[in-house]
Each structure stands twice: as C-alpha cells, then as structure tokens.
Amino acid sequence: MYGRKVKLRFFFVILTLLTLFLTVFLILKSLEKNVVYFQSPSEIKALSEIKKNKIRVGGMVKINSISMKTKEINFIITDFENEINVIYSGVVPNLFTEGKGVVAEGYLKDKNFFLATKILAKHDENYMPPEVKAALQEK
Amino acid sequence: MFSLIGYYSLVFGLLFSFLIVLLSIKNFRDKNILNDKIISLTFFQLFFVIMSFLGLIASFINSDFSNETVFNHSHTTKPLFYKISGTWGNHEGSLLLWLLVLTLFIFIFLLRSKDQTKQYRILTLLFQQIIIIGFFIFIIKTSNPFNYIFPVPKEGLGLNPILQDPALAIHPPILYLGYVGSSIIFSSTLAATSLGYISREWAKHIKKWVLVSWIFLTFGILLGSIWAYYELGWGGFWFWDPVENVSLMPWLALTTLFHCILVLEKRLILTSWVIILSISTFALSMCGTFLVRSGILNSVHTFANDPERGLFILIFLFCLIFLALFIFFFFHRVQNKDTNSFFWLSKETSILINNWFMMYFLSVVLIGTVYPIFLEVLSSEKISVGPPFYNKLIIPFLIPFLFAMAIGPKLKWIKSNLENKLFLIIFFIISLFLSISITRNLNSSFLINTVLIASAFYLFLITLRDFVINKFKNLSQTIAHFGFSLLILSILLNNIFSTEIITNLKIGETFRSEKFNINFEKIEQQNKQNFRSITGKFNIKNSNGTSEVLNPELRIYNQPNIVTSEADIKMNMFTDKFMTMNLVQNQEHFNIRYQVKPFMIWIWISVMLISFGGIITFFKKKYEK
Amino acid sequence: MKNKFFSASIIIIFIFIFFIFYKGLENSNIYTPKTNVKKNVPFFEAKLFDSSNKIKSEDIFNKNNFYLFNVWASWCIPCKDEHPFLMKLSENKNIELIGLNYKDSILNAKNFLKKYNNPYKTIIQDIDGTIGIEWGAYGVPETFIINNDKIIKRIIGPINETSFLEIKEIIK
Numbered sequence: 001m002y003g004r005k006v007k008l009r010f011f012f013v014i015l016t017l018l019t020l021f022l023t024v025f026l027i028l029k030s031l032e033k034n035v036v037y038f039q040s041p042s043e044i045k046a047l048s049e050i051k052k053n054k055i056r057v058g059g060m061v062k063i064n065s066i067s068m069k070t071k072e073i074n075f076i077i078t079d080f081e082n083e084i085n086v087i088y089s090g091v092v093p094n095l096f097t098e099g100k101g102v103v104a105e106g107y108l109k110d111k112n113f114f115l116a117t118k119i120l121a122k123h124d125e126n127y128m129p130p131e132v133k134a135a136l137q138e139k
Numbered sequence: 140m141f142s143l144i145g146y147y148s149l150v151f152g153l154l155f156s157f158l159i160v161l162l163s164i165k166n167f168r169d170k171n172i173l174n175d176k177i178i179s180l181t182f183f184q185l186f187f188v189i190m191s192f193l194g195l196i197a198s199f200i201n202s203d204f205s206n207e208t209v210f211n212h213s214h215t216t217k218p219l220f221y222k223i224s225g226t227w228g229n230h231e232g233s234l235l236l237w238l239l240v241l242t243l244f245i246f247i248f249l250l251r252s253k254d255q256t257k258q259y260r261i262l263t264l265l266f267q268q269i270i271i272i273g274f275f276i277f278i279i280k281t282s283n284p285f286n287y288i289f290p291v292p293k294e295g296l297g298l299n300p301i302l303q304d305p306a307l308a309i310h311p312p313i314l315y316l317g318y319v320g321s322s323i324i325f326s327s328t329l330a331a332t333s334l335g336y337i338s339r340e341w342a343k344h345i346k347k348w349v350l351v352s353w354i355f356l357t358f359g360i361l362l363g364s365i366w367a368y369y370e371l372g373w374g375g376f377w378f379w380d381p382v383e384n385v386s387l388m389p390w391l392a393l394t395t396l397f398h399c400i401l402v403l404e405k406r407l408i409l410t411s412w413v414i415i416l417s418i419s420t421f422a423l424s425m426c427g428t429f430l431v432r433s434g435i436l437n438s439v440h441t442f443a444n445d446p447e448r449g450l451f452i453l454i455f456l457f458c459l460i461f462l463a464l465f466i467f468f469f470f471h472r473v474q475n476k477d478t479n480s481f482f483w484l485s486k487e488t489s490i491l492i493n494n495w496f497m498m499y500f501l502s503v504v505l506i507g508t509v510y511p512i513f514l515e516v517l518s519s520e521k522i523s524v525g526p527p528f529y530n531k532l533i534i535p536f537l538i539p540f541l542f543a544m545a546i547g548p549k550l551k552w553i554k555s556n557l558e559n560k561l562f563l564i565i566f567f568i569i570s571l572f573l574s575i576s577i578t579r580n581l582n583s584s585f586l587i588n589t590v591l592i593a594s595a596f597y598l599f600l601i602t603l604r605d606f607v608i609n610k611f612k613n614l615s616q617t618i619a620h621f622g623f624s625l626l627i628l629s630i631l632l633n634n635i636f637s638t639e640i641i642t643n644l645k646i647g648e649t650f651r652s653e654k655f656n657i658n659f660e661k662i663e664q665q666n667k668q669n670f671r672s673i674t675g676k677f678n679i680k681n682s683n684g685t686s687e688v689l690n691p692e693l694r695i696y697n698q699p700n701i702v703t704s705e706a707d708i709k710m711n712m713f714t715d716k717f718m719t720m721n722l723v724q725n726q727e728h729f730n731i732r733y734q735v736k737p738f739m740i741w742i743w744i745s746v747m748l749i750s751f752g753g754i755i756t757f758f759k760k761k762y763e764k
Numbered sequence: 765m766k767n768k769f770f771s772a773s774i775i776i777i778f779i780f781i782f783f784i785f786y787k788g789l790e791n792s793n794i795y796t797p798k799t800n801v802k803k804n805v806p807f808f809e810a811k812l813f814d815s816s817n818k819i820k821s822e823d824i825f826n827k828n829n830f831y832l833f834n835v836w837a838s839w840c841i842p843c844k845d846e847h848p849f850l851m852k853l854s855e856n857k858n859i860e861l862i863g864l865n866y867k868d869s870i871l872n873a874k875n876f877l878k879k880y881n882n883p884y885k886t887i888i889q890d891i892d893g894t895i896g897i898e899w900g901a902y903g904v905p906e907t908f909i910i911n912n913d914k915i916i917k918r919i920i921g922p923i924n925e926t927s928f929l930e931i932k933e934i935i936k
Contacts, residue, residue, distance in 0.1 A: 023499060027506050027532060034528035035510075038521035056523060068643050068728040070650075090641050092721045092730040093371075094702045105525075210839075292839040293869055429785075449789045457782045461775070468771045516787040 088116040145194025152187040207286035214297035224308030231284035262330035314359030320352025325421035342404040385427030489547030570596030598624035619752025625745035643728035715739035813887035838876035846922035854883035
C-alpha cells in the first residue's frame with residue numbers, strides 16, 4: 001500500500017494537470033470564437049460564401065475614393081488587383097490618407113461592400129520594405 | 140566625429156567584456172576575495188558604453204546627417220528636446236540604451252553586493268557578461284547606430300511626429316530600466332542555482348532588484364498608456380495590442396515573482412517556482428524585444444523592421460533559455476523537504492492561489508499574442524486576436540483574484556484562522572449594496588458587473604480599513620493592494636459609464652443628441668517651429684444647461700509630412716471630456732470624436748499608488764538595516 | 765526517470781517554439797499589399813531635371829516600347845549598388861530608362877550622375893515626393909517596368925543579379 005502522503009501528492013498532481021488541461025481548452029475554445037481573420041480584397045473576391053464573423057481587410061486606400069458625409073465615410077480599399085467598397089462611421093486615424101496603407105476591421109455585407117467598425121493605419125510614414133532596409137544595413 | 144568616438148567606444152566596450160570574462164574565470168578559481176580589478180574593468184566598460192551613447196546624443200544634437208541613424212530619425216527643425224529623445228526613439232539607439240542599462244546595472248550590482256560570497260558575485264557577473272556580449276555583437280553587427288552615409292545628405296527624414304511627445308520621450312528609458320533590471324535577476328538566479336545558494340539571504344538580497352525593475356516597469360507601462368490615451372486619439376488607454384501585451388507579460392511575471400520571493404524569504408519554500416519565474420521574466424522581456432523588433436507581430440504599432448535582426452535576437456534568446464533550463468535541470472536540487480508543508484488556510488496558500496491566477500492571466504495574454512504567429516506559420520491564415528478574447532477570459536477570474544487579495548494578507552504564515560469573520564462578512568454585504576446601487580440601471584450584463592464591482596469594492600474597503608487600524612504596519616502592501624482595487628474600480632466604472640459620439644461635421648454645423656449639442660464654430664491656423672497647427676473651436680451645450688468649449692488640434696508636420704491630432708481633454712476629479720478632430724485629405728468634413736469618460740484620472744492615480752507601494756517597500760528595508 | 769522525461773519534453777516544446785518563430789520571421793510584414801502589377805501608368809506632370817520645362821507622363825511613355833521607371837536619390841545608398849545594372853540596361857535598345865529623382869537636391873544628384881555616369885534617357889524631379897505617392901512607391905530605390913502603358917513588373921529595393929536577368933528576359 002502507498003502511504004497517505006504519496007496518495008495526497010498523487011491526487012494533487014492529477015488535480016494540477018486537470019486544471020491545466022481545462023485552462024488550455026478554455027483558452028483555445030474562446031480563441032476560436034474571437035479571432036479576426038485578415039484578408040485582402042482579392043481573397044474576398046475569391047470567397048465562396050460570405051461569413052458573418054468579423055474580419056480585417058488590408059490594402060491601399062484608392063486615390064480619389066474617399067467621400068465623407070455627416071454619418072459615414074466611404075472609401076475603396078485596393079490591392080491593385082481587386083477593390084472593395086468600405087462604409088465606415090467612426091474615428092479616422094491620422095495616417096488615413098488616399099494612396100496609403102490601411103487596415104479596416106468589420107463585417108462583410110457582400111463581396112463588394114464592407115461595413116467597417118474600426119480603421120487602423122500604420123504609425124510609420126517612412127515605412128521601408130525589408131529588402132531596402134537590409135541593403136542599407138550591409139553598408 | 141562624434142559618431143567615430145561612439146563607434147570606437149562601442150568596440151572598446153566589447154573588448155572590456157572579454158577582459159572581464161577572462162579575469163573573472165581566473166579569479167573564480169583562485170581562493171582570494173573578489174579581485175578589485177574586475178570592478179574597475181566593469182566601470183571602464185560602463186564608461187565606454189556611456190561615451191558611445193553620448194556620442195550618439197551629440198550626433199543627434201548637431202544634426203550630423205552623415206550618421207545614418209540621425210539621418211533616418213532627425214531633422215534640423217526639430218526642437219532640441221526631441222532631438223535628444225530621438226536618440227532612443229529608434230531601433231539602433233534603443234538597443235544602445237539597453238546596453239547602457241545592462242552595464243550600469245551590473246556595475247551597481249557589484250558595488251551593492253559586497254556582503255555576498257565571491258563565487259556568487261563572479262558567477263552573476265559572468266552570466267550578465269554573456270548577455271552584454273550578445274547585445275554588443277547584435278548592435279555592432281546588425282544595428283550599428285554609427286553607420287556612415289556618403290554623400291552627406293543636407294536634411295534628415297525626421298522623427299515620426301506621433302513620437303514627438305514628452306510622455307513617449309521618457310517612456311522607453313523607463314520601460315527598459317524595468318526590462319533590463321530583470322536581466323540582473325536572471326543572472327543572479329542562475330548563479331545562485333548553480334552554486335546551490337537559493338536561500339533566505341539570497342531572497343532578501345535579490346528582492347530589491349525585483350522591486351526596482353517592477354517599479355520601473357509599472358511606471359513605463361503607465362507612461363505608454365497615458366501616451367496612447369491622448370496621442371492616438373482613440374480615447375482608450377489599453378487596446379490589448381500585441382506591443383502592449385509584451386510589456387504586460389513581464390510585469391505579470393515580475394509581480395508573481397515578487398510575491399514568491401516574499402514567501403521564500405520567510406519560509407524557504409517555492410524555490411523551483413522562484414527560479415522558473417526569474418527565468419521567464421527575463422525571457423519575456425527579451426521576447427518582447429524580439430516580437431517588437433522583428434516585425435513578426437501583426438500590430439499597428441510595429442515600426443519599420445528587419446528580419447535579420449529578429450533572427451539574431453531569436454537565436455540569442457533561445458540560447459539563453461536553453462542555458463537557463465540546463466542549469467535548472469542539472470544544478471537545482473530541492474532542499475529541506477520537511478518545511479514544504481503548510482496548512483490550506485495560510486498566507487502561503489493565498490499567495491500561491493493568486494500566483495496561479497497570475498500565471499493564468501499571463502498565459503491568456505501570451506497565447507493571445509503569439510497564437511496569430513503560430514497559426515500563420517502552420518496554416519498560413521492571417522488573424523488577429525481582439526479585446527473580446529482577453530476580456531472574456533480575464534475579467535471573470537478577477538473576482539476570486541480580488542477576494543484572495545483582500546483576505547490573503549489577513550492570514551498568518553503556515554497556519555491561520557480567520558479572525559474578525561464578522562467584519563469580513565459585513566464588509567462584503569456593504570460592498571454588494573454599493574455595487575448594486577451603481578449597477579441597478581444597467582440593462583446588459585448586470586450580474587457580472589455587479590459581482591465584479593462588489594469584489595473590487597470589497598478589496599477597496601478592506602484595505603481602507605487597514606489604513607485606519609494598522610496605521611504604518613504593512614503600509615506598502617496595503618497601498619499597493621488599495622491601488623489595485625481602485626484601478627479595477629475605475630476601469631469598470633469608466634467602461635460602464637462612458638459615452639461617445641463620433642460624427643463628421645463641416646465648419647458651422649451642429650450635432651444634436653439627447654444629452655448634448657456640439658457646435659463646430661470655427662478653425663484657426665498657426666505656424667509653429669516644425670508644424671502647422673489647426674485648432675478647432677467646439678461649443679458643447681449639455682442638456683442640463685452647462686456648456687463647455689473644447690479646442691482639439693491638428694498638427695501638420697513638415698518633415699516627415701504627417702498629420703497628428705492632439706486631443707483636447709478637460710480633466711477633473713470625476714470625468715474627462717475628451718475630444719479629437721481629424722482631417723481627411725480633400726474633404727470638407729472633419730471627423731469628430733467626443734467622449735465623456737468618468738474616473739479617467741483615477742486610473743492613472745491608482746497605478747501610481749501601486750508603484751508607490753513598491754517604492755515604500757524599497758526604502759523601508761533600508762531603514763531597518 | 766520522471767524528471768528526465770519532464771525536462772526532455774520542455775526542451776522539445778522550446779525547440780518547437782523556436783522553429784515556429786523562425787518560420788514566422790520569413791513571412792513577416794503581414795500588411796504589405798501585393799505588388800502593383802498590371803496597373804496603368806499613373807498620370808503626372810513633372811519638371812524635367814536639367815531644365816525648368818515641364819513634361820507630361822504621356823509624352824514620356826509615348827512609344828510602344830519597354831520603359832524602366834526608376835526611383836532614385838543621391839542620398840540613397842542601395843542606389844549605388846544597382847547603378848551598374850542600370851548602366852548595362854541603358855546600352856540595351858529595347859528599353860528606355862526614366863529616372864525619378866526622389867526628394868533630392870539637384871546639386872547632389874548632378875554630382876552623383878557625374879561620378880557614376882547617367883544611365884537615364886529622361887530624368888524628372890520629385891522634390892516633395894508627390895509623384896512617388898502617385899506611383900505608390902514604397903521607398904528608394906524602386907523600379908517599375910512598363911510596356912503599353914501598363915506596369916508589368918515592380919522591383920522593390922535595389923536591382924540585383926536575379927532581377928537584372930529577369931528584366932533582360934522580359935525585354936528580349
């Protein structure tokens with residue numbers, strides 16, 4: 001027979017493992033529900049069905065596409081192959097400009113219209129692609 | 140000229156590292172006391188790193204555009220203050236700052252650890268030198284701040300104006316003091332583990348370092364948060380953005396570590412736990428640098444970056460982790476098994492329970508931050524994890540956490556009974572009533588909010604009572620816990636009672652709603668040193684007759700050509716009125732956001748209280764000596 | 765025994781994490797949009813480099829020929845790396861090189877060309893960087909290959925051996 005102490009220890013280890021598994025399970029489960037997928041306009045065009053979950057669309061704001069009204073802002077996100085119309089009412093970040101990169105978060109209405117709930121723009125204006133930076137670094 | 144001095148100082152610093160390592164190994168074998176030469180060598184190393192850093196600052200002040208870092212991040216029209224803060228506002232300079240703090244801390248460590256054994260001090264120095272050498276090579280090889288450009292450009296590219304802000308100018312140094320402080324903890328833990336020196340004396344000695352890094356980290360996070368609040372114009376202070384998460388993770392680990400060390404100091408238990416936490420605190424700090432600097436993270440804060448650097452930090456980080464694991468597995472032996480037991484109702488248990496909760500919060504944040512990277516590698520799907528994930532997984536568990544925080548300090552070590560049961564119950568009922576009186580008008584999620592607020596009030600009242608009854612006994616702990624309850628309370632109330640209006644207005648237009656009318660009267664333009672400012676005048680008439688004028692500002696910087704919006708915040712003890720104005724190219728409408736945010740100032744105050752608790756502990760121990 | 769198993773599994777987990785991060789480094793910069801290909805040449809009007817005359821984009825890309833539109837500046841270090849390739853391309857009759865002098869001082873740029881030779885047939889100025897924005901240029905250097913008023917290839921960063929051969933393949 002095992003001693004009482006060993007039994008207790010065994011019980012404790014099992015309990016810890018169980019909590020650990022439960023926690024991991026819980027976290028992964030709610031991850032599933034709360035992740036936001038990132039797609040480009042071309043990927044949206046290629047979708048077979050419109051899902052109801054939140055997504056992010058990224059690309060460039062098309063030149064001359066922004067139009068503002070009291071209630072909403074409309075603009076077009078393009079990846080230079082396909083485009084998507086965005087309808088947005090909310091705060092516009094400072095770096096939101098025509099011809100610059102943008103990421104919009106929200107829901108797809110259909111393949112051509114996107115209802116954005118949030119707009120994110122990169123902080124950095126002097127964004128340089130990694131290849132250029134690396135070349136600079138070699139010097 | 141200054142760049143040259145800076146560069147050669149850097150190389151000399153590296154040479155001194157090797158000298159220190161050689162001398163330390165030699166000294167370690169001899170049986171003498173610690174060789175004084177080691178301390179002077181460490182001082183010289185520190186001196187050269189300082190020289191190098193000053194060289195970079197001088198290049199920034201002189202706008203020496205033959206230096207690539209200066210060219211990329213500075214401009215002649217920039218105010219002097221931001222020229223200086225520009226030194227560490229970029230990747231190269233910030234790494235140099237890391238190095239500076241690394242060498243500074245080990246020097247202070249050597250000076251302040253005279254009462255420790257020679258072997259322990261040398262071993263700590265050696266481990267720290269490994270980290271320092273890693274950083275030296277990293278800087279010289281992949282991110283040299285003293286690269287030379289020819290022909291010399293006339294003008295620099297300018298510092299991102301969003302970073303031209305006092306809070307953000309001091310935010311990185313303070314945060315780094317916290318991050319780098321954890322490196323001392325890391326080296327010292329490894330040294331103590333390999334010598335089998337994990338003891339109560341060691342706990343007492345390392346506790347100060349834990350406190351120092353914890354205080355700086357707390358302040359650093361606070362500053363970053365304040366900056367995000369008024370500069371980013373989103374009206375929030377925490378967005379669960381990966382870059383924010385990487386500063387929160389070491390904080391959680393460090394807070395847990397601090398509580399564990401308290402237990403270790405008193406009881407010499409939880410030794411393995413302390414070692415693991417010290418290692419992970421430093422690993423998380425380094426991991427933060429890796430995630431931010433490599434561009435692997437999918438964040439709006441990520442600045443221009445370079446995978447090669449990421450690779451270096453990654454390899455370096457994992458070498459350190461493996462080294463730490465190796466030492467942990469091969470040298471660590473659990474001692475004094477018999478003292479390992481304690482009754483379930485004791486201070487140890489409550490600290491342990493809260494440790495588990497902290498670890499849980501930490502893993503939630505960690506998984507939320509790195510999961511997108513894993514998913515992208517494994518299935519090439521691009522995702523991001525939003526605030527709902529964190530809110531859902533963290534908020535419910537705050538309730539037991541707060542209760543344990545309230546009751547835990549009341550318990551005694553080893554075995555305890557709950558005294559003053561009546562009090563605890565009465566306080567609970569009072570806080571429940573208080574909470575219900577606040578939430579009774581809420582329609583949605585009434586239950587969770589009520590229980591949460593009640594538990595925060597509970598901690599609030601109990602710590603408040605401690606102030607009155609215990610006076611100065613355990614003051615630091617009471618203040619810190621009180622600050623935490625205040626923090627949770629103000630965040631909750633702020634979330635529940637904030638109102639927000641977002642609309643697009645032309646000049647002269649009025650927005651009408653039930654609570655208030657916003658009239659956009661006019662704009663004024665002004666030219667400043669390195670930007671043009673557009674200030675809007677908004678008249679807000681509340682339904683109760685009071686009115687207010689808010690003047691949000693837009694700044695159009697000349698180099699680089701960027702628009703930033705400066706929120707106008709009317710702050711008082713109870714509410715913040717927050718307004719930002721944004722301009723979209725070629726549009727007549729301005730994008731307006733108006734928010735009424737109650738108890739905003741208390742969020743900042745409470746975090747200051749929390750760190751103030753830490754500061755008191757730090758100084759208190761000195762008096763006792 | 766139990767301890768060894770435990771330590772081994774921890775080490776394996778860390779190696780796995782290392783591997784994932786390493787892989788993740790390769791496909792970083794998630795928000796970079798796809799390269800700008802098969803898009804029409806944007807319209808612009810700009811000052812010529814060596815005179816104060818203005819030129820319109822349709823006057824530059826007027827032939828049914830291949831054009832190489834290169835964004836460069838004298839302060840840009842990688843521009844020097846790609847310069848020999850540009851010189852080689854300038855000897856090729858199938859392609860015409862257009863330079864966009866981006867956010868540069870004329871004097872520095874002229875010295876640069878004097879020192880390294882001038883591969884361009886036409887150079888236009890872009891002192892404030894607006895034409896660069898029209899083209900959606902990321903930085904300097906950047907190269908667009910144009911045929912029939914369409915951008916058929918885009919090279920971000922300096923031209924290297926590989927991209928040089930690719931260009932030669934295209935214009936054959």
